[in-house]
Amino acid sequence: MVAAALGYLLSVVANFTTVPIGLAAGKFKGRLIERSKTRALQAYKEVRALHDGTRDKYIYAIHSWGFVIAYLIMSSAAAVVGSLLPQSDRAPFFLVASTFLLLMSARRLWIVVFTLNRVQYFDDYQAQLKKRWPDLALDN
Numbered sequence: 001m002v003a004a005a006l007g008y009l010l011s012v013v014a015n016f017t018t019v020p021i022g023l024a025a026g027k028f029k030g031r032l033i034e035r036s037k038t039r040a041l042q043a044y045k046e047v048r049a050l051h052d053g054t055r056d057k058y059i060y061a062i063h064s065w066g067f068v069i070a071y072l073i074m075s076s077a078a079a080v081v082g083s084l085l086p087q088s089d090r091a092p093f094f095l096v097a098s099t100f101l102l103l104m105s106a107r108r109l110w111i112v113v114f115t116l117n118r119v120q121y122f123d124d125y126q127a128q129l130k131k132r133w134p135d136l137a138l139d140n
Contacts (some may be wrong), residue, residue, distance in 0.1 A: 037133055044129060044138060047115060051122045066110040071105035 008025040049055035076099045082094025129136060 037136060040129060040133065041136060041138075042116075043118075044126075044136075047118045047122065047125065050115070050119045057116075057119065061112070061116065064108065064115075068105050068109050068112065071101050071108060075099075075101035075105060 011105060016045060046055070050057050078094045078098035078101060082091050085091045086095065126138060129138060
C-alpha cells in the first residue's frame with residue numbers, strides 16, 4: 001500500500017516537473033548554441049586578423065609555442081620533484097600538477113595547430129562557417 005502511494009506521488013511530481021525541465025533544457029540548448037556562435041565568431045576574427053596580416057603570424061606562433069614549451073618544462077620539473085621526494089604527502093600533488101601542466105600543454109598545442117591550419121586554408125574555413133551558420137556576420 002505504501003509503495004503504491006509513493007509511486008502515485010512520484011508520478012504526480014513527474015507530471016508537473018516534466019514541462020519545466022523540458023523548457024529549461026530548450027533554453028539551455030539555445031544559450032549553448034549562442035555561446036558556440038560567439039566563440040566561433042571570436043575564433044574567426046582571430047584567424048582573419050592572422051590571415052589578413054593585421055596580426056603577425058610569427059609573433060602569434062612564437063608566443064603560442066613559448067607557452068607550450070613553458071608548460072612542458074614546468075610539467076617535467078613537477079614530475080622530477082614529485083618523483084625525487086621521499087614518500088611524503090606532497091609527492092602526489094607534484095605528480096597531479098605535472099599531469100595538469102602536460103594537459104595544458106597539449107591543449108595549447110591543439111589550439112595553435114588548428115588556428116594555423118585555419119589560417120592556411122582560410123577560404124575553406126570561411127565557407128564552412130557560412131555553411132554551418134548562415135546568419136553569422138563574418139564581414140565585420
